[in-house]
Amino acid sequence: MFWLGFLAAPVAVQAQFSTTMLRFGCSQLTVDRIDPLIEPGNVPSAHVHQIVGGNAFNASMPSTDISELASCTTCTFDQDLSNYWTANVYFRARNGSFKRVPQMVNDVIGDANAGITVYYTAPGRNTVTAFKPGFRMFSGDVARREPTGLGQRVQSCYRCYDAPNFGGNIMAPCMDPQRDTESFPTKPCPGGIRSSVIFPICWDGQNLDSPNHIDHVAHPVNGPAPFAVVDGKCPDSHPVKIPQVHYEVVWDTTAFNNRDEWPEDGSQPFVLSTGDPTGYGQHGDYVFGWQGDALQHAMDNNCFGPTCNGLTTQGFSKANQCTVPPAVAEDNEGWFDELPGGHQIM
Ligand SMILES: *[C@@H]1O[C@H](CO)[C@@H](O)[C@H](O)[C@H]1NC(C)=O
Numbered sequence: 001m002f003w004l005g006f007l008a009a010p011v012a013v014q015a016q017f018s019t020t021m022l023r024f025g026c027s028q029l030t031v032d033r034i035d036p037l038i039e040p041g042n043v044p045s046a047h048v049h050q051i052v053g054g055n056a057f058n059a060s061m062p063s064t065d066i067s068e069l070a071s072c073t074t075c076t077f078d079q080d081l082s083n084y085w086t087a088n089v090y091f092r093a094r095n096g097s098f099k100r101v102p103q104m105v106n107d108v109i110g111d112a113n114a115g116i117t118v119y120y121t122a123p124g125r126n127t128v129t130a131f132k133p134g135f136r137m138f139s140g141d142v143a144r145r146e147p148t149g150l151g152q153r154v155q156s157c158y159r160c161y162d163a164p165n166f167g168g169n170i171m172a173p174c175m176d177p178q179r180d181t182e183s184f185p186t187k188p189c190p191g192g193i194r195s196s197v198i199f200p201i202c203w204d205g206q207n208l209d210s211p212n213h214i215d216h217v218a219h220p221v222n223g224p225a226p227f228a229v230v231d232g233k234c235p236d237s238h239p240v241k242i243p244q245v246h247y248e249v250v251w252d253t254t255a256f257n258n259r260d261e262w263p264e265d266g267s268q269p270f271v272l273s274t275g276d277p278t279g280y281g282q283h284g285d286y287v288f289g290w291q292g293d294a295l296q297h298a299m300d301n302n303c304f305g306p307t308c309n310g311l312t313t314q315g316f317s318k319a320n321q322c323t324v325p326p327a328v329a330e331d332n333e334g335w336f337d338e339l340p341g342g343h344q345i346m
Pocket residue numbers: 056058059060061062069
């Protein structure tokens with residue numbers, strides 16, 4: 001189980017295992033109610049998202065090479081102008097009011113401002129084909145309110161942090177039966193709650209996107225690959241192995257751990273910006289935007305962590321200055337009578 005040590009000792013792990021694993025922070029670019037993947041052009045879109053990456057992001061960004069449209073990125077690698085986004089989490093107080101849950105970053109990521117920790121993994125050198133300009137995909141099911149029954153192959157989960165900064169628990173996401181759940185944790189989490197969203201690892205080799213943004217990619221024939229496991233036979237329909245993209249988002253729920261403000265029936269108080277009170281419907285959106293062959297280079301050269309020979313990085317003091325103005329003028333910080341967009345909780 002190599003991941004037992006990889007956070008604390010990435011160099012030792014790199015020496016011991018051949019896994020290629022980019023792992024880097026991306027600060028918040030914006031929080032906004034737009035969604036160029038699912039609802040291009042709609043301002044506002046259905047629900048609020050938190051978005052990181054390049055500043056070409058807007059409601060109607062074209063499906064072209066966005067690395068040529070962006071002039072800055074909130075991500076660690078200068079070459080990564082991709083966009084990554086997820087739904088937001090809201091706290092619903094006992095009196096029925098809502099407040100957006102802020103995000104935080106694990107210490108190991110440095111001074112990123114909220115945002116997402118992004119991973120790209122491959123089993124070793126020259127084992128995956130990087131995405132092409134214009135590639136987009138989606139992982140998850142917004143309408144899901146039930147477990148998938150996938151066990152440790154689940155592609156989306158939450159970890160209840162026992163203490164700040166992941167409480168020292170560095171087991172791979174969705175693999176810790178004590179702390180990982182497919183739905184929101186049912187008890188207060190003293191260190192916050194981490195969301196993990198894992199994307200498929202097989203591609204049809206032809207289409208940069210598909211009508212539901214899922215069908216051009218697929219899981220291996222024996223089921224979805226757990227985090228950092230990029231093996232398994234791809235189906236004949238989707239024969240091309242791609243890097244495994246994985247998002248981590250840490251929700252700072254610590255201001256909302258007072259059970260006196262939780263529902264009187266003792267149920268947990270968090271909802272997704274989609275109105276989902278279970279958490280099963282969490283999802284991730286991905287728009288590829290690496291320059292040239294930078295991602296292929298990182299995958300082929302066995303790069304590990306937040307640096308890679310041949311690529312350049314920026315500090316977070318610079319990354320944090322990259323933002324885009326919100327398209328929808330609405331308050332994201334106060335207490336609200338309803339979720340933005342008026343979603344019913346269901
Ligand atoms: C989005 O960005 C593209 C190019 O980057 C631009 O052509 C388009 O006008 C922008 N759309 C909006 C709504 O700002």
